Amino acid sequence: MLDLPDIKTIGRYQILKKLGQGSRGAVYLGRDPYIERQVAIKIYRLPDDIRPQEVEAYKKRFFVEAQSAGRLMHPNIVAIYDADLHHGLCYITMEYVNGPTLDKYCGPNNLLPIERVLQIAFSICKGLEYAHQNGVIHRDIKPSNIILNSAGQAKITDFSIAYVVKRDRSTLVTGLFGSPSYMSPEQVKSEPITKRSDLFSLGSVLYILLTGKRAFGGENEYSILYKIVNEDPPPVLELRPELPEIFGRILSKALAKDPSRRYQNNMDFAYDLRLALRSLKDIPKETHERELLNYIQGLPFFNNFTRSQINKILTASNVMKFEQGKTIIEEGEIDDSFYILISGQVTVRKGSEELAVLENGQCFGEMAYLTGEARSASIISKNECILLKFSATLLNRLPESIQLLFFKNFTQTIIKRLSKGR
Numbered sequence: 001m002l003d004l005p006d007i008k009t010i011g012r013y014q015i016l017k018k019l020g021q022g023s024r025g026a027v028y029l030g031r032d033p034y035i036e037r038q039v040a041i042k043i044y045r046l047p048d049d050i051r052p053q054e055v056e057a058y059k060k061r062f063f064v065e066a067q068s069a070g071r072l073m074h075p076n077i078v079a080i081y082d083a084d085l086h087h088g089l090c091y092i093t094m095e096y097v098n099g100p101t102l103d104k105y106c107g108p109n110n111l112l113p114i115e116r117v118l119q120i121a122f123s124i125c126k127g128l129e130y131a132h133q134n135g136v137i138h139r140d141i142k143p144s145n146i147i148l149n150s151a152g153q154a155k156i157t158d159f160s161i162a163y164v165v166k167r168d169r170s171t172l173v174t175g176l177f178g179s180p181s182y183m184s185p186e187q188v189k190s191e192p193i194t195k196r197s198d199l200f201s202l203g204s205v206l207y208i209l210l211t212g213k214r215a216f217g218g219e220n221e222y223s224i225l226y227k228i229v230n231e232d233p234p235p236v237l238e239l240r241p242e243l244p245e246i247f248g249r250i251l252s253k254a255l256a257k258d259p260s261r262r263y264q265n266n267m268d269f270a271y272d273l274r275l276a277l278r279s280l281k282d283i284p285k286e287t288h289e290r291e292l293l294n295y296i297q298g299l300p301f302f303n304n305f306t307r308s309q310i311n312k313i314l315t316a317s318n319v320m321k322f323e324q325g326k327t328i329i330e331e332g333e334i335d336d337s338f339y340i341l342i343s344g345q346v347t348v349r350k351g352s353e354e355l356a357v358l359e360n361g362q363c364f365g366e367m368a369y370l371t372g373e374a375r376s377a378s379i380i381s382k383n384e385c386i387l388l389k390f391s392a393t394l395l396n397r398l399p400e401s402i403q404l405l406f407f408k409n410f411t412q413t414i415i416k417r418l419s420k421g422r
Helices: 052-069 114-133 195-211 221-230 246-254 266-279 285-296 307-316 366-371 400-419
Strands: 013-021 025-032 037-045 080-086 089-095 146-148 154-156 317-322 327-329 338-343 345-350 353-359 378-381 385-390
Touching: 013 037, 025 089, 052 080, 052 089, 114 146, 114 154, 114 195, 114 266, 114 285, 195 246, 195 266, 246 266, 266 285, 266 317, 266 338, 266 385, 285 307, 307 317, 307 400, 338 366, 366 400
Parallel strands: none
Antiparallel strands: 013 025, 025 037, 037 089, 080 089, 146 154, 317 385, 327 378, 338 385, 345 353, 345 378
């Protein structure tokens, strides 16, 4: 553990008190005198025995957090404000969250209500989805890196070992990074990893929040790493037999050793969390619908809709999940429903020709809805995907202002496709 000098200021920031100490530095409560707000300041001093040629590598490693999290602005991610050097000290200033980490709720005697655990996991999915869409993989999701603010909102923090995916690379550099009990098998084996590694770690967090026990415990680091690669944790229903069966299926899939058998994206995970929430007794429908509403509001198609309008839209739609290779729309059929892709990808085919691949946030089937003509192409799920299916009959019963927004967005979608030759 490195000792830091007793300082009152760093850069323009005033140091108020120490919040925590780690092996490489410390986190302080500070104050920004310009904006007059409290901030958290992470300060790190280079080791005294570091060689001159290693200085730049150490600095670069520290500022990874500022470079990765600094590009992310999301309600479920701690915001980064500033990063700099000050008299041999590296520091990052970030949003101060006055609340506990999930570590507080990992013991068997202080577990959170199941409904609350699912809501937190759903929020983490939303934060990770945003990070992954912006090319950032966290690599160290664990209870101590999830903070609850005074309103109970979950926020992901500590992107210090995050990786920013380059445009010409879809996987990560190898190396043993992360916290042993929450690492994915591919991290343990120093294999290239993708966003699915974060989902494995989230599964490990969900497991301990539900049971009070780590999915992969052991007497030392080596036994933990062995279990992650070679053993499955005790089934969650053995530890919590009162839970609905869906909890066992969720954790089995989230903690799959093979990434291809794991959840492929955050919305896929979030969809099953919503089903689990619905399976609980005495949970009002408004509770699990609120979680879906929060996610849908972030889709590009709904940028110009208000929260109240989206809430009404849910009454005219159904959430549907399709496995890879399923035909969603058949060329030539007559049907006036249309779809918005929440997660995954679909392929547009006319005969044997592939016309396009659509991704989350895009819509399809709207032409049949607008014209009443037969489907001009088939839509097939390219991978596991989740869709909002809209009934034209129910949509026509919604307020005219909502229908006009749909028509406007349909028009923009059609223009974009035509401009791309689709």
